[in-house]
Amino acid sequence: MSFDVVIVGAGPGGAAAAVALAQLGITNVALLDREGFPRDKTCGSGLSPNALKIIQQLGIAAKVKELGYPINAVRIVTPGGRELRISSDAAAVVLLRRHFDHLLVERATSLGVTLMTPFRADALIEEGGRVRGVRSFDGKEVHGKYVLFADGAHSVFSLDKRPKRSISTLMGWWENFESAPNTLDMIFDKEVSPLYGWMFPETNERVNIGICVDGQDESGEKSTRNLRATFEGFLDRHYGKRLGAATQLGKWKGHPIVYTTWIGEMTRPGGLYLGEAARLTHNATGEGISQAMESGVFAAEAVASVLEGGVGESRAWSAYVQRHRRRFTGAFLAGHALRAVIASPMLDGVADVYNQPMVRKLVVKLLGSALAGSAVNDRPT
Ligand SMILES: Cc1cc2nc3c(=O)[nH]c(=O)nc-3n(C[C@H](O)[C@H](O)[C@H](O)COP(=O)(O)OP(=O)(O)OC[C@H]3O[C@@H](n4cnc5c(N)ncnc54)[C@H](O)[C@@H]3O)c2cc1C
Numbered sequence: 001m002s003f004d005v006v007i008v009g010a011g012p013g014g015a016a017a018a019v020a021l022a023q024l025g026i027t028n029v030a031l032l033d034r035e036g037f038p039r040d041k042t043c044g045s046g047l048s049p050n051a052l053k054i055i056q057q058l059g060i061a062a063k064v065k066e067l068g069y070p071i072n073a074v075r076i077v078t079p080g081g082r083e084l085r086i087s088s089d090a091a092a093v094v095l096l097r098r099h100f101d102h103l104l105v106e107r108a109t110s111l112g113v114t115l116m117t118p119f120r121a122d123a124l125i126e127e128g129g130r131v132r133g134v135r136s137f138d139g140k141e142v143h144g145k146y147v148l149f150a151d152g153a154h155s156v157f158s159l160d161k162r163p164k165r166s167i168s169t170l171m172g173w174w175e176n177f178e179s180a181p182n183t184l185d186m187i188f189d190k191e192v193s194p195l196y197g198w199m200f201p202e203t204n205e206r207v208n209i210g211i212c213v214d215g216q217d218e219s220g221e222k223s224t225r226n227l228r229a230t231f232e233g234f235l236d237r238h239y240g241k242r243l244g245a246a247t248q249l250g251k252w253k254g255h256p257i258v259y260t261t262w263i264g265e266m267t268r269p270g271g272l273y274l275g276e277a278a279r280l281t282h283n284a285t286g287e288g289i290s291q292a293m294e295s296g297v298f299a300a301e302a303v304a305s306v307l308e309g310g311v312g313e314s315r316a317w318s319a320y321v322q323r324h325r326r327r328f329t330g331a332f333l334a335g336h337a338l339r340a341v342i343a344s345p346m347l348d349g350v351a352d353v354y355n356q357p358m359v360r361k362l363v364v365k366l367l368g369s370a371l372a373g374s375a376v377n378d379r380p381t
Contacts, residue, residue: 001030001141001142001143002133002142002143002144003028003029003030003114003142003143003144003145004026004028004029004144004145004146004307005021005026005028005029005030005144005145005146005147005148005303006029006030006032006133006134006142006143006144006146006147006148007029007030007031007032007147007148007150008032008121008134008147008148008149008150008151008157009032009033009149009150009151009152009275009277010031010032010033010037010101010104010105010108010115010117010150011033011041011101011150011152011275011276011292012100012101012104012275012289012292012293012296013150013152013274013275013276013277013292013293013295013296014031014033014148014150014151014274014275014296015031015101015104015105015107015108015296016054016058016104016292016293016294016296016297016300017148017150017274017296017297017299017300018031018105018108018113018296018300019058019059019104019107019108019111019113019296020058020296020297020299020300020301021113021300021303021304022108022111022112022113023058023059023111023300024300024301024304025304026300026303026304026307027111027112027113029108029112029113029114030113030114030116030142030144031105031108031109031113031114031115031116032116032117032119032121032134032142033115033116033117033118033119034117034118034119034120034121035117035118036117036118037101037102037105037106037115037117038098038099038101038102039098039101039102040097040098041097041098041101042169042171042253042254042255043097043255043289044094044171044198044200044208044210044286045094045095045096045097045100045200045202045208046071046092046093046094046184046198046200046287046289047064047068047092047093047094047095047100047289047290048092048287048289048290049088049091049092050290050294051092051287051289051290051293052064052091052092052093054290054293054294054297055293057297058104058107058293058297059107060103060104060107063103064093064095064100064103065093067095067099067103068093068094068095068100069093069094069095069182069201069202069203069204070091070092070093070182071091071092071093071094071182071183071184071200071201072087072088072089072091072092072182072183073085073086073087073088073180073182073183073184074086074088074183074184074185074186075180075183075184075185075186076185076186076187076188076347077185077186077187077188077189077238078188078347078348078350078351079188079189079190079193079342079345079347079348080345080347080348080351082348082351082352083351084350084351084354085183092184094184094200094201094202095202096202100289116142119136119140119142120136120137121134121135121136121151121156121157122134122135122136122137122156123135124147124157125141125143129269130269130270131147131268131269131270131271132144132147132270133147134147145270145307146270146271146272146303146306146307147270147271147272148271148272148273148274148296148299148303149271149272149273149274149277150273150274150275150277150292150296151277152275152276152277153166153255153256153257153258153276153277155273155276155277157273157277158265158273158277158278159265159266159268159273160260160264160265160266160273160278160279161265162260162264163220164256164258164279165215165216165258165259165260165279165283166215166216166256166257166258166259167195167212167213167214167215167256167257167259167281167283167286168212168213168214168215168223168225168227168254168256169210169211169212169213169254169255169256169257169286170210170211170227170228170230170231170252170253170254171208171209171210171211171252171253171254172208172209172210172248172249172250172251172252172253173202173206173207173208173248173249173250174206174207174208174209174243174246174247174248174249175205175206175246175247175249176205176245176246176247177201177205177206177207177239177242177243177245177246178242178245178246179199179201179207179242181204182201183201184198184199184200184201185197185198185199185238186198187199187234187238188342188347189211189234189237189238191230191233191234192211192212192213192230192234193342193343194214194284194339194340194342194343195211195212195213195214195284195286195339195342196211196212196342197209197210197211197212197234197238198210198211198212199238199239206249209235209239210231211227211230211231211234212257212286213225213227213230215256227254228252231252257276257281257286257288258276258279258281259279259280259281259282259283259332260279260280260332261283261329261332261333261335261336262329262332263278263279263280263321263324263325263328263329264278264279266278266320266321266324267317267318267320267321269313270313272299272302272303272317272320274292274295274296274298274299275288275291275292275293275295275296276288276292278295278324280292280295280324280328282331282332282335283332283335283336283339284334284335284336284338284339284342285335285338291328294327295324298320298323298324298327299320302316302317302319302320303316
């Protein structure tokens with residue numbers, strides 16, 4: 001089978017690329033995934049204000065609003081145990097990935113994209129130094145003029161040879177958990193510093209709770225920390241009483257979040273990398289859905305510019321990389337600054353003076369935008 005574009009991976013990055021291609025008039029597109037949809041994905045399922053903007057552009061905002069749980073406040077607990085509550089009218093939404101990813105995939109197929117599942121891409125088809133398609137582990141072949149790699153954190157096709165830096169996570173789901181309406185928690189507990197633990201409400205009764213910690217120790221080696229023991233301690237300290245009255249749903253799950261500060265290799269002749277396959281997640285918040293979708297839109301626009309014949313591939317590919325660097329590097333650098341703030345006594349100091357209106361305004365602006373994954377110095381493209 002032969003297509004204009006083959007997309008490997010139908011998570012938010014790959015599916016957004018498929019929708020954006022179709023919106024640009026390119027529908028001879030194969031969207032492949034090793035799993036059938038709807039499928040689960042280990043994730044907090046938080047859609048930031050940035051993510052909601054892209055969702056609007058992709059044409060599924062009304063359905064996300066209908067199915068999602070709206071968030072308009074963040075309760076922050078500092079390493080010293082003080083509390084801040086940041087309210088915002090730029091509401092976020094929590095929508096279980098099983099439903100969110102399915103919505104995006106359905107949107108792509110409704111616009112004429114061909115979904116092929118289960119298709120586990122295992123090898124590249126190359127011709128004359130160009131990628132021309134992929135082969136599945138059971139020998140099926142799909143050919144394309146262009147291939148987009150959106151196969152997530154464990155990308156088997158990544159060209160980025162740098163050691164992976166990652167955030168380790170562990171999370172669970174609970175029902176009948178009592179929490180303040182429309183409020184998510186970010187708990188900057190000392191044991192997980194400079195990262196955090198979270199509680200994201202998915203409905204009025206069901207929540208997900210998790211922790212993220214650095215996947216590397218100070219020397220850069222893979223961390224040997226006992227994540228399960230760290231999570232048990234975290235749950236005990238912050239939610240012990242309330243969890244006693246709640247019911248756990250299923251087992252705890254963990255998955256790495258792969259990040260980079262300096263965007264690396266993300267093109268090859270005939271192909272582009274996007275989303276977490278290109279390590280585009282925020283190193284301090286772990287946010288990756290909005291970056292993946294935005295990256296998918298950038299990939300669609302780059303491929304469309306070449307297919308329409310106006311721009312040569314090498315020019316389009318280098319513009320693609322530059323566009324990502326302009327869009328995300330500021331936010332990724334701000335992530336490291338945020339980590340430094342969290343590891344210092346600064347957050348506790350801020351909490352002490354938070355009731356002063358000037359301070360409150362500043363915190364909402366700075367911390368609010370950092371938590372939403374966009375830096376103050378991030379320039380629009
Ligand atoms: C515990 C946890 C909590 C998180 N919470 C949040 C959050 O609240 N908000 C947020 O914005 N981000 C969050 N993230 C990050 C977010 O989940 C990812 O960054 C995001 O899903 C990346 O999107 P993607 O499309 O690039 O990759 P993915 O969502 O990983 O999608 C990749 C797709 O490729 C498919 N695939 C993989 N290999 C192959 C193959 N060989 N052949 C065919 N298909 C393949 C997979 O089945 C999958 O469907 C969290 C991550 C974790 C681990």
